[in-house]
Amino acid sequence: MALLNTHELSKSFGSVVAADRITVSIEEKEVIGVIGANGAGKTTFVNMVTGYLKPTSGRIFFQGQDITPLSPREITHLGICRSFQVPQVFMSLSAFDNLMIALGVVQKGVIPLLRPLRRKELIDAAGSILDRYGIAEYRDRETGLLPQGVRKLLDIAMAMVHNPKLVLLDEPTSGVSVSEKYGIMDVVMNALKDLGITVMFIEHDMDIVERYSRRILAFYDGSIVADGTPDKVLENEKVREFVIGEEIHRKGRKKAGAKNA
Amino acid sequence: MRGIFSKTEIGLLLALVVFLLSQFALPDWAIFIGTISLARGLVVLGLMILWRTGLISFGQALFFGTGGYTVGLLRINTGLSDIILLTVLAILSSGLLAYLLGLLISRYREIFFAMLCLAFSMMLYGLLVNNEKLGGTDGFNVFGLTIFGIPVQGETLQSVNFVWICVLACVLGIGVNRYLSSTMGNLSAAIRDNEIRVEYLGVSVKRTINVKFVIAGALAGAGGAVTTMAVGHVDPDAMVYWLVSGEFVFVTILAGTGNVAAPFLGSILFELLRTYAFQYLPLVWQLTMGGVLLITILFLPNGLWSLVQRTATKE
Amino acid sequence: MPAFFSTIIAIVIDGLVFASWIFIVAVGLSLIFGVMRILNVAHGSLYAFGAYVAASMVGWYFNADLPALGSLAVLLASAFIVGIPMGFLMERGLLRFMYGRDEVIMVLVTYATFLMLEDAIMLIWGTDAYFAFEPYAMLGNTEIENLVFSNYDLFLIGLAVGVAVLLWWGLNRTRIGKLLQAVIHDRELAQAFGINVTRVFTLTFILGAILGALGGAFTAPQISVTPGIGVEVIILAFAVVAIGGMGSIPGALVGAILVGVFRAAAVHLFPQVEIFIIYAVMAFVLTFCPQGLFGQVVARRI
Numbered sequence: 001m002a003l004l005n006t007h008e009l010s011k012s013f014g015s016v017v018a019a020d021r022i023t024v025s026i027e028e029k030e031v032i033g034v035i036g037a038n039g040a041g042k043t044t045f046v047n048m049v050t051g052y053l054k055p056t057s058g059r060i061f062f063q064g065q066d067i068t069p070l071s072p073r074e075i076t077h078l079g080i081c082r083s084f085q086v087p088q089v090f091m092s093l094s095a096f097d098n099l100m101i102a103l104g105v106v107q108k109g110v111i112p113l114l115r116p117l118r119r120k121e122l123i124d125a126a127g128s129i130l131d132r133y134g135i136a137e138y139r140d141r142e143t144g145l146l147p148q149g150v151r152k153l154l155d156i157a158m159a160m161v162h163n164p165k166l167v168l169l170d171e172p173t174s175g176v177s178v179s180e181k182y183g184i185m186d187v188v189m190n191a192l193k194d195l196g197i198t199v200m201f202i203e204h205d206m207d208i209v210e211r212y213s214r215r216i217l218a219f220y221d222g223s224i225v226a227d228g229t230p231d232k233v234l235e236n237e238k239v240r241e242f243v244i245g246e247e248i249h250r251k252g253r254k255k256a257g258a259k260n261a
Numbered sequence: 262m263r264g265i266f267s268k269t270e271i272g273l274l275l276a277l278v279v280f281l282l283s284q285f286a287l288p289d290w291a292i293f294i295g296t297i298s299l300a301r302g303l304v305v306l307g308l309m310i311l312w313r314t315g316l317i318s319f320g321q322a323l324f325f326g327t328g329g330y331t332v333g334l335l336r337i338n339t340g341l342s343d344i345i346l347l348t349v350l351a352i353l354s355s356g357l358l359a360y361l362l363g364l365l366i367s368r369y370r371e372i373f374f375a376m377l378c379l380a381f382s383m384m385l386y387g388l389l390v391n392n393e394k395l396g397g398t399d400g401f402n403v404f405g406l407t408i409f410g411i412p413v414q415g416e417t418l419q420s421v422n423f424v425w426i427c428v429l430a431c432v433l434g435i436g437v438n439r440y441l442s443s444t445m446g447n448l449s450a451a452i453r454d455n456e457i458r459v460e461y462l463g464v465s466v467k468r469t470i471n472v473k474f475v476i477a478g479a480l481a482g483a484g485g486a487v488t489t490m491a492v493g494h495v496d497p498d499a500m501v502y503w504l505v506s507g508e509f510v511f512v513t514i515l516a517g518t519g520n521v522a523a524p525f526l527g528s529i530l531f532e533l534l535r536t537y538a539f540q541y542l543p544l545v546w547q548l549t550m551g552g553v554l555l556i557t558i559l560f561l562p563n564g565l566w567s568l569v570q571r572t573a574t575k576e
Numbered sequence: 577m578p579a580f581f582s583t584i585i586a587i588v589i590d591g592l593v594f595a596s597w598i599f600i601v602a603v604g605l606s607l608i609f610g611v612m613r614i615l616n617v618a619h620g621s622l623y624a625f626g627a628y629v630a631a632s633m634v635g636w637y638f639n640a641d642l643p644a645l646g647s648l649a650v651l652l653a654s655a656f657i658v659g660i661p662m663g664f665l666m667e668r669g670l671l672r673f674m675y676g677r678d679e680v681i682m683v684l685v686t687y688a689t690f691l692m693l694e695d696a697i698m699l700i701w702g703t704d705a706y707f708a709f710e711p712y713a714m715l716g717n718t719e720i721e722n723l724v725f726s727n728y729d730l731f732l733i734g735l736a737v738g739v740a741v742l743l744w745w746g747l748n749r750t751r752i753g754k755l756l757q758a759v760i761h762d763r764e765l766a767q768a769f770g771i772n773v774t775r776v777f778t779l780t781f782i783l784g785a786i787l788g789a790l791g792g793a794f795t796a797p798q799i800s801v802t803p804g805i806g807v808e809v810i811i812l813a814f815a816v817v818a819i820g821g822m823g824s825i826p827g828a829l830v831g832a833i834l835v836g837v838f839r840a841a842a843v844h845l846f847p848q849v850e851i852f853i854i855y856a857v858m859a860f861v862l863t864f865c866p867q868g869l870f871g872q873v874v875a876r877r878i
Contacts, residue, residue: 050461052457071460072460072461073460073461073462073463073464073465076461076462076463077463081461082461088455088457088458088461089454089455089458090450090451090454090455090458091454091455092450092453092454093450093451093454097447100447101444101447101448101451101462102462104444104447105444105448105462105463105464106463108463110445110468110472112444113443113444113445113448113464113469114440114443114444114445115443115444116439116442116443116444117442117443117444117446117447118442158458158462159461161462162462162463317680365863368866369862369866371679371680372615372679372680372683373862373866373867375680375683376814376818376858376862377859377862377863377866379811379814380815380818380855380858380859380862381855381859383811383815383851383854383855383858384852384855384856384859386851386855387849387850387851387852387853387854387855387856388848388849388852390851391847391848391849391850391851391852392848503811504807507687510684510687511684511687514684544695544698544699545695545699546695547691547692547694547695548691548692548695548696550691551687551688551689551690551691551692551695552688552692554684554687554688554691555685555688555689555692558681558684558685558688559673562681
């Protein structure tokens with residue numbers, strides 16, 4: 001049984017078709033890169049899978065269960081988490097407090113929420129998460145004042161607090177400097193490596209996509225135009241024309257056997 | 262003792278002792294002002310919880326009035342007269358109303374939330390003012406109260422009311438303090454900052470706001486109940502009109518949201534200011550109040566408590 | 577004519593009279609919120625000042641034995657005498673320093689201003705009631721079947737229509753009006769296009785102030801002008817603006833008519849809910865259209 005599969009998933013905003021009958025199947029432990037130009041439907045897809053947007057038609061199944069009508073919080077508890085293009089964090093709180101809250105709400109229900117927040121187990125857990133993502137030095141500063149890269153990592157760290165089976169990362173390296181990009185992906189992938197989680201990440205940088213993914217989904221105009229290994233997909237004519245652009249040479253393509261980490 | 266109660270809570274307990282002892286030294290009018298201030302402070306305590314969540318209600322007089330009228334109506338129409346029992350019933354009625362209203366209101370934010378609260382409070386005002394049986398704008402008197410079976414009136418009644426509100430303020434203050442240190446209490450700031458994130462963390466923002474709205478409503482009901490019993494009278498203009506809601510918001514901003522003690526301190530200061538302004542500057546007392554509010558907003562955006570925080574050492 | 581019909585006519589006309597009155601007051605409030613995102617509680621003070629100044633001026637006017645019809649011009653003049661300087665002072669002297677602050681904080685600032693102006697009124701005019709009934713009386717009455725209506729009240733309907741038409745024309749047919757609409761729609765974008773938003777703010781506020789004072793000035797002949805009229809009117813104006821949608825002129829019109837007619841219906845049929853019904857309509861509308869009937873809708877966030 002596939003971990004996640006969508007069936008003819010579609011979304012229209014008036015006359016604009018953001019998603020056109022997307023049918024895709026994702027197995028456990030896959031690491032999937034999602035590429036496509038802006039407006040191709042990648043974030044819309046993530047928004048629908050996580051319940052933020054309701055599709056105009058089509059279904060989404062997670063571990064065999066139809067999750068189409070569910071809300072983001074129900075889907076979070078089922079085991080799908082996501083990070084955001086623009087990091088959605090609590091700007092007036094410190095990085096540490098952000099994680100404390102994320103940790104505090106892992107259990108469902110009202111009664112667990114009435115327990116004091118600042119208890120040892122959560123404090124320790126928050127500390128170790130900050131270490132794992134390499135942002136411990138920022139722990140007490142107001143998140144609104146932190147660099148974008150740190151906020152991105154925090155956003156991803158918060159998504160991981162629920163120990164999801166599937167995590168969707170929406171442009172994890174966007175908005176940060178070139179030198180930071182690989183650093184972030186390394187940290188994130190290392191953090192996820194031993195957990196056996198299925199990862200889908202949206203990315204514009206083809207080098208990163210090539211390096212970290214074992215399968216690529218290429219979106220164009222609301223549909224998936226290519227789905228396969230990086231070699232196959234990046235050679236695909238449609239992908240080259242619509243997603244990558246013929247003129248752009250991809251760096252590192254010439255390195256033989258350059259596979260993902 | 263230190264391990265069970267936080268610094269703030271110890272402060273509240275000490276304040277309780279001080280207040281209870283002080284009633285032997287204070288003149289009657291001071292005890293009365295104290296009762297009224299602390300009762301209104303309860304309303305502000307509720308508003309503080311909402312304000313921390315990024316919400317402001319321009320209609321808490323709805324619950325304040327519900328608490329007061331519950332006491333009044335029960336006193337007149339049933340045999341119930343025990344101060345504690347009446348307060349508890351007032352808390353239940355205003356809490357229930359807050360729950361029902363919250364189901365609708367928790368969908369809204371910012372100015373729309375505030376306006377909808379205002380609308381409902383004015384609906385109650387309209388119903389009460391045009392209702393001759395309840396006395397219309399004149400309202401009606403509330404008397405014949407008892408405590409533990411003993412009838413109380415006059416000075417004794419004021420003393421009993423004072424003791425009751427001091428205990429209530431202390432207990433509820435500690436309760437709210439515990440609530441604010443819980444995960445749900447901390448969700449206030451999270452919801453204020455980023456609701457989408459909160460939902461994605463698996464928490465229902467709507468349900469959390471509901472809980473806060475009920476707490477605020479119940480607290481306001483308690484305040485209204487004690488106020489009515491201390492004043493001995495209930496009427497729509499004093500308990501439900503939009504100006505009353507406005508005063509509660511005024512005190513919330515004046516006091517600041519830094520600590521559960523702030524609403525009570527702010528409320529006491531407000532009542533003292535109002536009493537003295539009215540007495541010594543009768544022609545410009547509203548000018549004074551308005552000026553104080555403006556100055557607070559301009560120069561002390563986090564309220565008077567931020568002054569306390571600055572002078573005390575950080576925990 | 578059967579009683580049923582005359583009740584309907586009474587409700588409709590009373591409703592429209594009330595609607596006209598509250599429309600003139602509310603439209604200024606709505607405009608200011610639409611352009612500047614400020615819910616101006618002190619609008620009630622402008623109304624009250626308009627009424628007091630009008631009452632005083634009408635008093636002097638008739639003492640000077642001038643032609644009766646000119647008193648209407650006096651009322652109009654009062655609106656400008658109050659609106660222009662007070663609007664200017666409030667905007668330049670106070671609100672200017674608070675721009676960018678939270679909307680709720682702005683409400684509290686205007687509320688504080690309102691409190692202060694309430695005392696200002698009592699310092700200037702005292703607590704006695706003022707009367708300016710002459711303009712009201714001089715226009716006489718009209719009889720429809722067995723119902724008597726004051727011509728002054730009917731004149732107010734005309735005034736409201738005139739104000740609505742003038743505002744519509746101003747917003748849609750003049751350059752400055754189009755600039756105002758741009759700022760209402762998207763302030764940042766308007767600024768990016770080079771619109772002098774600061775000047776637009778000042779002009780809008782003064783216009784709103786004049787309208788508020790206009791409402792007060794033309795109300796003066798109908799009532800006894802006392803402290804506290806500002807308090808009653810502002811809450812009503814809020815209801816109308818909330819129902820219609822903040823920043824919308826047609827919204828203010830529809831909101832005013834709804835409030836007016838429902839209230840009139842209550843007064844004639846079910847007096848115990850006279851006040852209740854207004855806010856019940858407000859709650860009802862806000863429940864289904866939190867932005868009001870003609871309000872703007874907000875876009876997607878992530």
